[in-house]
Amino acid sequence: MDLENIQPYYFGDISCWSERTEVHKAASLGQASHLQHLIQCGASVNIVAVDSITPLHEACLRGQAQCARLLLDAGAQVTTSHGEAGNSDCVKLLIAEGACLEAYDLYYGTPLHVACANQHTRCVKELLNAGAKVNAARLHQTALHHAAKSAQVELIDTLVDFGANIYARDKHNKKPVDYATPDSPAAACLRSHEAIPMSLQQLCRLAVRQKLGTRALKVVVQLQLPKLIISYLCYQ
Template identity: 65%
Template sequence: MKTVPLPRCLWIFLQVSVQFLTCFLAGCWSERTDVHKAASLGQASQLQDLIQSGASVNVVAVDSITPLHEACLRGQAQCVRLLLDAGAQVDARNVDGSTPLCDACSAGSLECVRLLLEHGAKANPALTSRTASPLHEACMGGNSDCVKLLITMGACLESYDLYYGTPLHVACVNEHTDCAKVLLNAGAKVNAARLHETPLHHAAKNMRVEMIETLVEFGANIYARDQHNRKPVDYTTPGSPSAACLQFYETTPMSLQQLCRLAVRRKLGTRALKVIGQLEMPKLIIAYLCYQ
């Protein structure tokens, strides 16, 4: 008899239901505990006393938030360290599927992010229909240092969120040029599309000239059309700097120098920065290829 796979949404519902029943029967569901409160407020000495007195560091509230989630949401690095050293589950998920690493990235706490990764947190936790990746969260908040660290630890540049698209989409939607530059230099696909909508469409909608220039320098397709059959320039205000910028790129061919840089970067992909740095060529050329 052929087995019919469950729809993803039903599968997620069943997983959450099983988690709820398991915790309910074990008696570990509660409202926000003293451990949650101490972790959230950064009360390290009080948290240490609670841990030493036998309080569970993995107790979950009705929304499945653990004390570690609370500490990461508030960027309380000292409490994060105490909880992890006491055995807190580093990849625990709340009811929305977010891990403490997602919360630390959302808060922009580089120290918390580093602590979690050092304790084995997954840089690429499995995504659900309600969850963005840690890299998405860092880009959403414009936390470029967190973005750099996540990429160093192997975060997937093309992790795809059903609502946002790729991390590059998120950076462009939220107008975080620094994050976009980090992603692009690491090898993110500049023409990745969500419903045919590219990061350049978002930059054009936001009228951000610097973002537009950055994307085009990394090879963005200025003629790409979205689900409404509109090019990026169609989302700009006529006569605006962003419209003038895109019209310039449409009427001015790329230089041979720029075309060569794009060809090298496309060929090397995510290995570009590592490989280019090892080439025996003038530093000026290396700096150009690395967009420095």
């Protein structure tokens, strides 16, 4: 790797490249007490390794939610949530800290794409309920295309419930159903969604959620609506 041609990431006043530090290792291994000791001794929580990985990335990639919380409380800065889309507890933490739901990577797409490609249904639900755009596309490929490839019916239903376009075509002019194995439950599920129009009730929910965007969960509970309707709007 030619380090001379690499531009470091900047976190506030902190700009640093290094190999994996003790903070990285503790975060990755879930060694919360050791991590807390390192932080109390003044270790940087925003130090960036040569592959652009921070301790927060390490904690979230490994599903170490307690370590992620310690890092965030110590000032770890949230940049994206691409690699963190595998653990729902970590996703919740990052969303609460203001992680960009539409952070876009040219190779991976959005966090929603990553979660769907890796079949992390719980993370997909967290991202969508927080307001992630269900039809965001990379090379015209949507999260539903990824779900169709994964053959996960629950994942497909979740995306459709949040308004995924079952007719979206990618750069190869293929719809999601074209990626499902013929005669599989996933293919049958997609064909069913194509054949049966959305109910007026579902269309209304999608319209309200789209209007409210990322504020939906905070605003909906403040509306003068019956609890049953609020639960429906919050996908509970």
